[in-house]
Amino acid sequence: MSAKIKIGISSCLLGNDVRWNGGHKRDRYLTDTLGQFVEWVPVCPEVEVGLGIPRETLRLVGDPEDPRLLTTKTKIDHTDRMKKWARGRLKELAQEDLCGFVFKSDSPSSGMVRVKVYGKGGMPQKKGVGIFARAFMEHFPLIPVEDDGRLRNPLIRENFIEQVFTLKRWRETRARRSCVGNVVDFHSCNKLVLMAHSPKHLKTMGAMVAGGKSMGCSLLYRDYETLLLEALRLKTTVKKHYNVMLHMLGYFRKDLTADEKQELLEVMDHYKKLLVPLVVPLTLFNHYVRKYDQPYLAQQTYLHPHPVDLKLRNHV
Numbered sequence: 001m002s003a004k005i006k007i008g009i010s011s012c013l014l015g016n017d018v019r020w021n022g023g024h025k026r027d028r029y030l031t032d033t034l035g036q037f038v039e040w041v042p043v044c045p046e047v048e049v050g051l052g053i054p055r056e057t058l059r060l061v062g063d064p065e066d067p068r069l070l071t072t073k074t075k076i077d078h079t080d081r082m083k084k085w086a087r088g089r090l091k092e093l094a095q096e097d098l099c100g101f102v103f104k105s106d107s108p109s110s111g112m113v114r115v116k117v118y119g120k121g122g123m124p125q126k127k128g129v130g131i132f133a134r135a136f137m138e139h140f141p142l143i144p145v146e147d148d149g150r151l152r153n154p155l156i157r158e159n160f161i162e163q164v165f166t167l168k169r170w171r172e173t174r175a176r177r178s179c180v181g182n183v184v185d186f187h188s189c190n191k192l193v194l195m196a197h198s199p200k201h202l203k204t205m206g207a208m209v210a211g212g213k214s215m216g217c218s219l220l221y222r223d224y225e226t227l228l229l230e231a232l233r234l235k236t237t238v239k240k241h242y243n244v245m246l247h248m249l250g251y252f253r254k255d256l257t258a259d260e261k262q263e264l265l266e267v268m269d270h271y272k273k274l275l276v277p278l279v280v281p282l283t284l285f286n287h288y289v290r291k292y293d294q295p296y297l298a299q300q301t302y303l304h305p306h307p308v309d310l311k312l313r314n315h316v
Helices: 028-036 079-093 131-139 154-174 180-189 191-197 199-210 217-233 238-252 258-272 279-291
Strands: 005-010 038-043 058-061 068-071 101-103 115-118 124-128 145-147
Touching (some): 079 131, 180 199, 191 199, 191 217
Parallel strands (some): 005 038, 101 145
Antiparallel strands (some): 058 068
8 A cells, every 4th residue: 555544532541641630541542553554633523623632421311312421420511512623623634544543432422322311300311422533424424434442352352453455456546547447447346245244235336337438437436435445334245254264265176186275175164153153265266376376365355354464264
């Protein structure tokens, strides 16, 4: 890639002392591991809106679909102030070319799911979305988002980071001069990625690419990007990965010896039975791609969707 990927992030997750109590919530995987490959764009809604450090805690109150943002004890309403600030901040972030955002879980300003919302009786429901997080997701509906809590799940983490890297590749593809040719090349290299997420989307997108010349560049780019990110949001599964591997196996039918084919099938079966992680069969596939110089599979980003240093497929 030509430059580091830009990802927005709740500032406290980088170790910045911006929380209500003057502390932070540094996430070392994000800062030390993923941080080697991305450029973080920090945002702290509560500090940037003008609240101090330390400060009184905030909570969401009222209707979970349209809650108010109030201080916990003094009941000062900061909703309108926060929404006004968010509108301006989103305009600034639109210039950053973000490929993702990592929010702070449970935050009344930045939590993206299951944030506590307090009703009339004082009992909270975990049905809310932080004021800034909601505004961000409405303004940038296609940009991949997650929170630090959900990213502790290996499947969610791998899926989010794959989305981010794929979106970056797509944007670099769009920046080239050619139009239909760019989309054809990108689609050809990402067919197996799409197959692992949604065979249905793969079929639809293939038909779109085939008729791309009649659509015009702007419409083709817009519709393809929408379907691409829709597909990537659908989680991969063991069954989907296994089907992709069966598909790849067909490209070696004239190359593999009987022993090699048997070994590969055994390793695939071990993965299907959850005895080994995904990295094991795919390492063997990569070996045979090189050994037999298989050109179609060599260009597939499915085999190298993100840096191996992240070890994402060691745990899924």
